[in-house]
Amino acid sequence: MAVCSAYTTQSLNSTCSISTPAKTHLGFHQKQVVFYRRSSKRGGSGSSSGPCVITCSAGDSQTVVIGLAADSGCGKSTFMRRLTSVFGGAAEPPKGGNPDSNTLISDMTTVICLDDYHSLDRTGRKEKGVTALDPRANDFDLMYEQVKAIKSGVAVDKPIYNHVTGLLDPPELIKPPKILVIEGLHPMFDERVRDLLDFSIYLDISNEVKFAWKIQRDMAERGHSLESIKASIEARKPDFDAYIDPQKKYADAVIEVLPTQLIPGDNEGKVLRVRLIMKEGVKHFSPVYLFDEGSTISWIPCGRKLTCSYPGIKFHYGPDTYFGNEVSILEMDGQFDRLDELIYVESHLSNISTKFYGEVTQQMLKHADFPGSNNGTGLFQTIVGLKIRDLYEQITSSKTAAPLEATKA
């Protein structure tokens, strides 16, 4: 929110100058721009020709907070990279700080890993017999206090959970960004934190796909075998089902990743069926649709105009209910093989909040070496990124509109 006040002074010897913005040590940003206009008449004849001083202070515009629930640890987050890329710039760890920090910072966004709010380190959890999934291993009071502070423009000293040593390291300073993303296992677990979120996403990976991905992730490791990977998933399942999975019903958007239905009996998790489940009635968020909003559509883009290689691409769109909420579901099964398939699909989607034709395709190509770039995971993550940008712009413009309305009245 920016407030500008104009003052006139009678000073005679003023010249044009612009003063630099002042910044306090707390990370509070106060921008004051002072313009001096040289008096056009010499000697000052008493008319309103004195220099005009305008002071504008853009005081702490509220941070937009996004929550992302995912069981994939922090720091990898392809999703985060796609999201920050939509806003421009690359996300990097804080410069010169703890090299094991989980935080990512770009021009517009800061991504914090909720593992940093572990109340118990690895040894502590072992002693108490709780997994990292258990709420008892996390300090939700601190999470709430700090997210609230950042949201209202106050910088915080956030702890660091070191995934290599398993210890809690000394805190790092987090300054309020324009967009704060909190990523981890429990962004929507605590009701108070949930209420601070402007938008929330849950990444729901089905068991078969999770198993296939973890095999690919871990098989190269010396200690692992098919049995150990399976055992690890099975052992974590009770806590996952009890504490993490129930968060899905609170999410504004769920990205569900399932095995493909295009290849019978496929269990390799290579071709994926991805569903973007979007809650209706969320402020500043209009769900993506195909052809005709609110109707049910089944669409195979491959045919006369577009040739696809096996197994092709299949889309589905339609309204539904999800845990008692009205939702719209956009689903993609299959994979992209060529650039023109991607642009063809993009041109038929509506409400994708792009700023120019082909923006989704361009974003996907920019990160063609990210996982999921040839299927629905990359596509929907990119689209959600664009929707978040749209949401951010709507929120910030509605905030600047409010004081203008007040002055008009």
Added chain:
Amino acid sequence: MATLRLHSLTATSEKIPKSPFVPSSRVLSASFHCNEKRVSRRMTINAMGGGAKYKGTQMRKKQLSEMIEKKVTEAKEVCEGDETSDECRVAWDEVEEVSQAKANLRLRLEVEKKDPLESFCLENPETEECKVYDD
């Protein structure tokens, strides 16, 4: 009398599994960017150890690999008695934590193509961790 039978095998080249964790070098990237530059850069970096330039990163990779092995063994032992016990679940959760940490590091090196310690080492070049790793 022994007979020698020659069987001809038709070689079928199987598609390389498209793991979400393995960067896909597909045609998609060809049109917008200069693909050759990226591929050759990637090849050079892989020769250098997959983007790991500093000793600290190599140490972390090694440490995490060893921890995975150690914790899998521990978990198997702990779970022998009771698979549903708290200790067993915590043990496998630790395995997951270090496996994920290792994978994250690997993915960062592959995707970002630069050492995660880069900015830290710019400011602290004298530390042990920031010695440049020689293969």
